[in-house]
Amino acid sequence: MARHDVIIIGSGIAALSLAAQICEKMNVLVFTKSSREESNSILAQGGVAAVITEDDDLSLHVNDTIEAGVNHNSEEAVQFLVDKGSKVVKKLIQEGFPFDKDLNGNILLGREGAHQKNRIVHAGGDQTGKALTSYYLNRVKGMVELKEEHMVIDLIVTQGHCVGVKAVDQKGERNEYFAEHIVLATGGCGALYSYTSNQQVMTGDGLAIAYQAGARLSDLEFLQFHPTMLYVDGYCKGLISEAVRGEGAYLVNEDHQRIMQGLHKLEDLAPRDVVARAIFQERKLGKDVYLNVSPIKKFEKKFPTIYSMCQRNGIAIEDGLIPVAPGMHFLMGGVETDLKGRTSIPGLYAIGEVANTGVHGANRLASNSLLEGLVFGESLGQCLLQEPKGKRDHLIPSNTVKPIVVHKIKLPTKNEIQQVMSLYVGIERDEKGLKKAKSCFETYINQSSFWDINVNEFTIEELEIRNMLIVSYLITKSALQRKESRGGHFRLDFPSKDNVNWGKVKVVHSNETIKSKVGVG
Incomplete structure (x- = not known):
């Protein structure tokens, strides 16, 4: 049986941030279902939201996060994210991470939806996730064991403690691996939907195996649909970052009417759930929706990834209009954890999108995603380094093989x-x-x-x-x-205005916050 100090399931920014913290002092094994280049983190076009200038304030970032989350957030978790996030980003700057700068060498700060201040740092224009992933992969290179094309299919729980995992490779070979600490960093579940910004491997595996092991999950109804996916011939081809609207682009329908004017005080930079619903309603009326990017000069230099994607799909940026539709983007709920990443099962931790710390509430604030991965990955790493070694060795079973139960069951596609x-x-x-x-x-x-x-x-x-x-x-x-509408959960039978001028929509819901609890083993 293979034994390690820490097993990390996933290879996105949360997983790599954790691995970088502990790899010099602990024996680390990282599983990724596909390849190291196929995480959602690599696809992240937006940047990292953090307070790094004197004209900004931590309290403003906290308020923006809670307002976007429609007051469903854990204030303690938000304070933790914002405070630690500022320090993590400043440390990256000191280490020489290549955030974009102006000609005078100052860090460029963008603004995205629901932010009061320009506080979004980027790298490579719209390639921040790729740059961060490469940076952390280089930091852990040769210092962790990385198993690509391995899917973790089950958690091994003994006497109420998680002590290992079962994994299968592409050839069908199955093995068991044991460790003092098992960390879920598997990302979200975008592949549950026809339109998504996620990699197609994001089938909710971490959520499913945690649930089957008896871990507590919560707030799963809160799903964020990104408003602007490139929409061509009935298919979503990729994400159009919110940073594009932050640079002055705006949404119009096929009649060239601006669809966000008068709908929300922030108009095209309203929270994502509001903008996604506005586009969805236009499309229900049979009208196509476009992102008008004509106000943005040198688009191809500011957004090289998006520009190339549009070219590949026959969309001429010079015409100024990019066809868009909403797609599933992010899960706000997940495996319930404390601020140290600990789940309801001793020995099992969760960080990043698969976890629910309460930091995002009912709707994630733009560019708090990479920030979450950086902060909670580093925080869990510091926690694990302080844990005494060997305290679960006696729980590792000598044999976990169960009798083969042959059941062929019907499954959908x-x-x-x-x-x-x-x-x-x-x-x-x-x-x-x-x-x-x-x-x-x-x-x-x-x-x-x-x-x-x-x-x-x-x-x-x-x-x-x-x-x-x-x-x-x-x-x-x-x-x-949840019999109300809040953030990413919108019930037509319990509609809410959410500070939005939806016209004749009747408000019939209660503002009471309900914490859903699903899956107590």
Whole structure:
């Protein structure tokens, strides 16, 4: 049996930030389901939000985060994120990380939706995630064991403690690995939806295996749909960063009417849930929506990744209009943790998008995502370095192999799951649609053999589908429980204005904050 000090599941910025903190003093094994170049972090075009100038203030960043989160945040977690985030970014600057600068050598600061100040640092224009990932990969190179193309399919829990994982490679070979500390850094679940900014490998695996192990999950109904995905011939081709609107671009419908004017005080830089719903409503009326980028000079230099993506898909930036549609982007809820990343299961931790610290509330503030990964990765690393070694050695079993249980169960296709989630558990929901989705998922979930099968019988594709079913069911169940509209959870049968001028929409919901609790093992 392979033993390590720490096993990290995932290779995005949260995972790498943690690995960089501990790799000199601890034996670290990192699993990634695909390759090190396929995390959501690499795709992140937006920058990192942090207070680094004298004309900004930590309290303003805190307020912006909580206002975007519609007062569903943990204020303690937000304070922690903002304070630690400022220090982490300043340290990166001191270390020489190549954030974009002006001709005088000053760090360039952008503004994105719902921010009061220009506080977004970028690298390579719209390649911040790629630059940060490369930076941290270089820091841990040769100092951690990295297993690519390995999917963790189960957590090993003994006497209530998580002590290891089961993993399978692309050839189907399965092995068990044990460690003092097991860390989930698997990202979100964008692949549950037809339109998403996420990598297609984001099938909610970390959420599913944590739930099956008995960990507590919460706030799964809060899903952020990014307003502006490049939309071509019925498909979303990639993300158009909110930073584009921060530079002056604005949204128009096919009649060239600005759709955000008069809808929200921040107009095109309103919180993402508001902008996504506005675009969604235009599209329900049969109207295409475009991002007018004509106010931005030298677009190809400021946003090289987006410019190249548009060129590849036949969109001429010179015409000034980029066709857009919303796509699933980020999960605000997840595996419940404290500020040190500890879950409800001793020995199991979660950081990044898979975790729910309460920092994002009902809707994540723009560019707080990479910040979260940096902050909580480093924070957990400092915590683990202080832990005594060997305290769980006695819990590691000599043999965890279970008798083979042969059950062939019926599974849907990924596309079928995506269609149900997009239709009934998307940007707008109601009780009727949610119950339809729940019933659909229960067709599979309620099979007597669904929960007691041996995962060794499944192909990787089947394992992903099973995880998608589990997470889709939990999200739908959570969305049914919350009878209000708040942030990324919008119920047509319980609508809310959310400081938005939605015209004749009748407000019938309560402002009471309800913390959903789903999945107590």
